[in-house]
Amino acid sequence: MKREIRRISIFDEFQCAGQRCSINCCQGWKIPINHDVYMKYLHEKGLFGTKLRIFLKRGEQTASFRSPFGRCPFWGNDRLCSIQKKHGENYMPAVCVQFPRQLYNLSFFCEETLYLACPEAAKLFLACADSDKPFEYHIIEGVPEYEVNTTNDDKNFLDYLVKSRAELTAMLRDGMNFDSMAILDYGREAQSACLNMATADYGRDKQSACFNMAVSDNVRGGQAACRAGGGLPSPRDYSSEECYTIGIEEINKLFFEGFYHPNLSVISNFLHKLCKKYIREVGILGRLNPGAADKKLRALQNGLYQKLPGLDKMLNRYFEYYLLTNFLDIYEDYSFTRCLRYGIVKTKMVMLFLALYVENKDSIEREEIAKIIAVYERRAPQMKDALKKL
Ligand code: SF4
Incomplete structure (x- = not known):
């Protein structure tokens, strides 16, 4: 089914550095193997198929490659993937094809971002941050090829989170420090408002109505709303001179x-x-x-x-x-x-x-x-x- 896909602005600029990568992603991680690929590897013929099966390991929930030396056994001395070299990208486990892309299917829409655990993604992040450019989402329509990642279906709550996130990022861009206590004060009150709602509406079908109230532009003054057990607060209702410190x-x-x-x-x-x-x-x-x-x-x-x-x-x-x-x-x-x-x-x-x-x-x-x-x-x-x- 077609979905709105919100893709972060640096997403399409990503290019894997391949052999030149200073900290290759084939090292130090367990590589999970999705079912289709697992079956494909089981039936691969010849010496390469034997090697695939030697390193395949079936766990209780998922299969993976054994990595006796702390790295993917198919990562060659030339610092390239031997599966990709032999059969192309489509033959690789899904996680290898995706990395460092984070594909998040929230059922109502999808978000696609880059995981900064890849140095090339981190460089794109830094270039954007240094030039003071906002991280924008480009919206496209498409059929996501990845599964839904959530069990929640409360669209109003999701809309509230998207709105709150936009407010928080705008506040950061307007000069609020990332460690301002205002952020944690907001989080604590939002969480307690959620808890109040869940408690008050237990057994009844009122939760959606509350979230509708929360996302309405008319609902401001979140702290008062929380105390009343009503809507959810807005980050904009919080400010603090204090910072969260750790010693x-x-x-x-x-x-x-x-x-x-x-x-x-x-x-x-x-x-x-x-x-x-x-x-x-x-x-x-x-x-x-x-x-x-x-x-x-x-x-x-x-x-x-x-x-x-x-x-x-x-x-x-x-x-x-x-x-x-x-x-x-x-x-x-x-x-x-x-x-x-x-x-x-x-x-x-x-x-x-x-x-x-x-x-x-x-x-x-x-x-x-x-x-x-x-x-x-x-x-x-x-x-x-x-x-x-x-
Ligand atoms: S960490 Fe990033 S740049 Fe390096 S090999 Fe993996 S995807 Fe490519």
């Missing part, structure tokens, strides 16, 4: 109980080295002398500001991009607080990795920033569980 204790928890793993070098040697630097210079110090570690963190941050004067703007754009790619996850779990807090923390932590990298350098180039963002994005989701413990 060394929280950073260490996120790092040691989430981000870091001793085998990180399998994903990226480059990232592993940055992590080791953190442990050596900050992490251990944080356990022994938190005051001195906080001081070291501030020194790292100041050094980064000197070498990257546009840092604040870049971080705001990074959080803005996070909202564009992740805010609609709330459609599935109604967890405003988790989504917004993770986005803020994720943005703060990328600053830490940039600061560690640049400490002994005179300057930092866009290519280097893109590489740091790309490797960081691959591990950042591991911080979500640690974040719950803060």
Whole structure:
């Protein structure tokens, strides 16, 4: 069925760097294999078919390739995919063809964005951010070739989220900091309004009516609405001079109980080295002398500001991009607080990795920033569980 497809402006500019890629996507990840491709591989003839079957592994829910050396077994020494070379792109697992494209089918419409875990995608993000261009969605009509990713069918709530996201990104572009407490205050109240509605309307069919109220232009003054258990608030109703801060204790928890793993070098040697630097210079110090570690963190941050004067703007754009790619996850779990807090923390932590990298350098180039963002994005989701413990 035809759908409206909202495609982010940098999407069509993406081109895989192939052999030239500094941190290839075939390394450090399990490659899931969709059913059709699995069946195709089972019936492939000849030596190549034997090799495919040797490395195929059938799990309970999905199949994947075994990766004994921490990398896809079909990634050749020439840094190219041997499946693609032999049979073309259509013969590859769907996830390999798609990466770094994020294809999100919300049933009423689709959104197509780029995952910044690819350095070429990160470069496109940075070019757009540096030139102060907005990330726009280009709207096309088409039949999506990917499945619906949600179980929710509440169109009014989805419309409310899209509207709220547009308001949040506009507020960021108007000068609000990505770590403003206003964002978290909004998230907390929106979540509690959802909970109020769910409780009040349990067993009755009023939820849609509430969401209709919430998206109406006439409904403003969200905090009052929440207290009354009525509509959902608008981000525009919140402002704050305060910022959300995290100190060394929280950073260490996120790092040691989430981000870091001793085998990180399998994903990226480059990232592993940055992590080791953190442990050596900050992490251990944080356990022994938190005051001195906080001081070291501030020194790292100041050094980064000197070498990257546009840092604040870049971080705001990074959080803005996070909202564009992740805010609609709330459609599935109604967890405003988790989504917004993770986005803020994720943005703060990328600053830490940039600061560690640049400490002994005179300057930092866009290519280097893109590489740091790309490797960081691959591990950042591991911080979500640690974040719950803060
Ligand atoms: S990470 Fe991006 S540029 Fe590198 S090989 Fe994968 S898709 Fe291509």
